[in-house]
Amino acid sequence: MSPIISVSGLTKSYASGFTALKSIDLDINRGEIFALLGPNGAGKTTLISIICGIVNPTSGTVLVDGHDITSAYRAARSLIGLVPQELHTDSFETVWATVNFSRGLFGKPKNPALIEKILRDLSLWEKKDSKIMELSGGMKRRVMIAKALSHEPQILFLDEPTAGVDVELRKGMWEVVRELRAAGVTVLLTTHYIEEAEEMADRVGVINAGEIILVEDKAKLMQQFGKKRLKLHLQSRIDAVPVALAPYHLELRNGGMELVYTYDTKSERTGITSLLSDLRDAGIRFADLDTVQNSLEEIFVNLVRK
Amino acid sequence: MNFRAIQAIYLFEMARTWRTLLQSIVSPVISTSLYFVVFGAAIGSRIASVEGVSYGTFIVPGLVMLSVLTQSISNASFGIYFPKFIGTIYELLSAPVSPLEVVIGYVGAAATKSIILGLIILGTAGLFVPLHILHPVWMLTFLVLTAVTFSLFGFIIGIWADSFEKLQAIPLLVVTPLTFLGGSFYSVSMLPSGWRTVTLLNPVVYLISGFRWSFYEISDVSIELSVFMTLTFLVVCMGLVWWIFKTGYKLKK
Structure with a gap:
């Protein structure tokens, strides 16, 4: 599949000497949801800002559906809808006016029916005549999404889209993003909420200190880097892990009622069979067991620490 | 050319004018009326005439220019500074619009407001003194040229300024003094010869002179020079x- 965004050798240095991006190479596939993870100051917003034309690159190229963002900026930008991290809104404007303004700015003819649909989908229709200053933070965030969607972009950039948004609203936004993906829109989102990436992304990129340190299919990533934990719920309490089981580095939890064994899903031998056998020999019986996959957050923290 | 973007910016900016009607239109009209009361009636009654024109009538072009200059700068500088200040400039920078389209939208709206205001002030002046416009086409040409030029200048100030203090600094400390000393209320020929030479370094002199010529065919410098300088x-x-x-x-x- 040809990438819809192709970034190569992208570098951004400031006059102060600080280099925000160090020769980034990244391809975003058409129709996917790509989550860009990284700690604060890693370069996520700088990368998005350069692709959208808000920040000038120092060197490197970015192609959006084959259009260079500098020499063919009109064609490139017309494909992108941007929802920035900060809540930048025209406080004195009405929701209806500001969303229609965005559509006009992107050169699209008026389409009240489409704007109505977008506002309804984002639960903003009842507020269409309200001034933005009268809205809550979550509503303002949705207004920004409505503005980005107003010109029917093929690519949507969501920079920390659910920061400061309550759980219910966050899930509502995820639903909107899924619907967009189903309609063929490519979504690039940066987030601090790992669960957001875990919940929605097809692929995950990790950026740290201006460098892309990993790009991987989410499922593969979790499989590759994921460790699993086997939890054994004991029938009776034990005071300590028997010496014979020391090689398994078991954790005793829940007041001696639970044993946790961590194993690597990549290794040929997980050690589960021998553990269960040794447990029987040690006279430890369990009532139940379950396995838990490491979360993306744990994987991310491990990667960034390396 | 992204005409829809130009239209969107233009209408967005004009909507701001109608929303702040008191500040945009009513306030400058009241200020100008006060100028007429003070300079035209109170002081003007003691000045017989300037180059054959009654003082009250003489100051009309200068007063219109004074408002058009200051309002053009104020409208355009605020128009572009405000999105920078609140952060909504991101949308303008990430939209498929060229610099020319952005400038036409913002400067066009700022100039339109100033021209409307200039004409309203002219109408207001007509309530105080009889109006004579010998060259209405030239009058409109100067009005439009000045409004566009100073809206562009205001646009530059709005981009340069990174605080409200800086936004006000150039209009207050440079433009207003230049306008007052540019022959709004007097003819340059009324000055001592030394000051007359210094005054000719003031670009506003050429605008007001040309504009006044279109009314009464009296000017401090030639009409050609006025057009050239503008x-x-x-x-x-x-x-x-x-x-x-x-x-x-x-x-x-």
């Missing part, structure tokens, strides 16, 4: 705006 200032402002967008000065990191 166009020169326009070209300088356009060059600066072009450079701002080319480099992203104060717009892009």
Whole structure:
């Protein structure tokens, strides 16, 4: 599949000497949801800002559906809808006016029916005549999404889209993003909420200190880097892990009622069979067991620490 | 050319004018009326005439120019500074619009407001003194040229300013003094010869002189020189705006 965004050798240095991006190479596939993870100051917003034309690159190229963002900026930008991290809104404007303004700015003819649909989908229709200053933070965030969607972009950039948004609203936004993906829109989102990436992304990129340190299919990533934990719920309490089981580095939890064994899903031998056998020999019986996959957050923290 | 974007910016800016009607239109009209009361009636009654025109009538073009200049700068500088200040400039920078389209939208709206205001002030002046416009086409040409040029200048100030203090600094400390000393309320010929030479360094003199000529055919400098100086200032402002967008000065990191 040809990438819809192709970034190569992208570098951004400031006059102060600080280099925000160090020769980034990244391809975003058409129709996917790509989550860009990284700690604060890693370069996520700088990368998005350069692709959208808000920040000038120092060197490197970015192609959006084959259009260079500098020499063919009109064609490139017309494909992108941007929802920035900060809540930048025209406080004195009405929701209806500001969303229609965005559509006009992107050169699209008026389409009240489409704007109505977008506002309804984002639960903003009842507020269409309200001034933005009268809205809550979550509503303002949705207004920004409505503005980005107003010109029917093929690519949507969501920079920390659910920061400061309550759980219910966050899930509502995820639903909107899924619907967009189903309609063929490519979504690039940066987030601090790992669960957001875990919940929605097809692929995950990790950026740290201006460098892309990993790009991987989410499922593969979790499989590759994921460790699993086997939890054994004991029938009776034990005071300590028997010496014979020391090689398994078991954790005793829940007041001696639970044993946790961590194993690597990549290794040929997980050690589960021998553990269960040794447990029987040690006279430890369990009532139940379950396995838990490491979360993306744990994987991310491990990667960034390396 | 992204005409829809120009239209969107233009209408957005004009909507701001109607929303702040008191500040945009009523306030300058009241200020101008006060000028007529003070300079036209109170002081003007003690001045017989200037170059054959009654003083109250003489100051009309200067007063219109005073408002058009200051309002053009104020409208355009605020128009572009405010999105920078609240952060909504991101949308303008990420939209498929060229610098020319952005400038036409913002400067066009700012100039439109100033021209409307100039005509309203002219109408207000007509309530105080009889109006004579010998060259209405030239009058409108000067009005439009001045409004566009100083809206461009205001646009530059709005991009340069990174605080409200700076936004006010140039209009208050440079433009207003130049306008007052540019022959709004007097003819340059009324000054001592030394000051007359100094005054000719003030670009506003040429605008007001040309504008006044279109009313009464009296001027401090030739009409050709007035047109030339106005166009020169326009070209300088356009060059600066072009450079701002080319480099992203104060717009892009």
